[in-house]
Amino acid sequence: MYQEESVRQFTDELASSASMPGGGTAAASGGAMGAALLSMVCNLTIGKEKFRDVEAELKEVLAETERLRLELLGMMDEDADSFNRIIAAYRLPKNTPEETDARAKAIQTAIIGATEVPLKMVEKCARVVGL
DSSP states (O other): OGGGSOHHHHHHHHHSSSSOSOHHHHHHHHHHHHHHHHHHHHHHHTTOGGGGGGHHHHHHHHHHHHHHHHHHHHHHHHHHHHHHHHHHHHTSOOSSHHHHHHHHHHHHHHHHHHHHHHHHHHHHHHHHHHO
């Protein structure tokens, strides 16, 4: 699972000639880091006397950024899994018309599924930016 790897290990894999991790996994990582930075700002501000009037709001933002951070970390693996489903579909046999038809359907299903992950990722990243 990419979210469990060290930054060094993840970026080494990202820089390699392997097809995974890829851009979606890297984007989820970047989104999680953005959420973590926003959490840091909240944690540095909550409890300070001069920000007492916005503390309740900051606690809500902190809870939201932590939820988004963890979801985006999970999406690192979701993205990789969706890509692997595409590869698996392309590897299905195509020796008979039935196999060819089943393979084509599996490819389309996997491709559609793989587009849903980045869309959810963008929505979560946009929420982080909005916070």
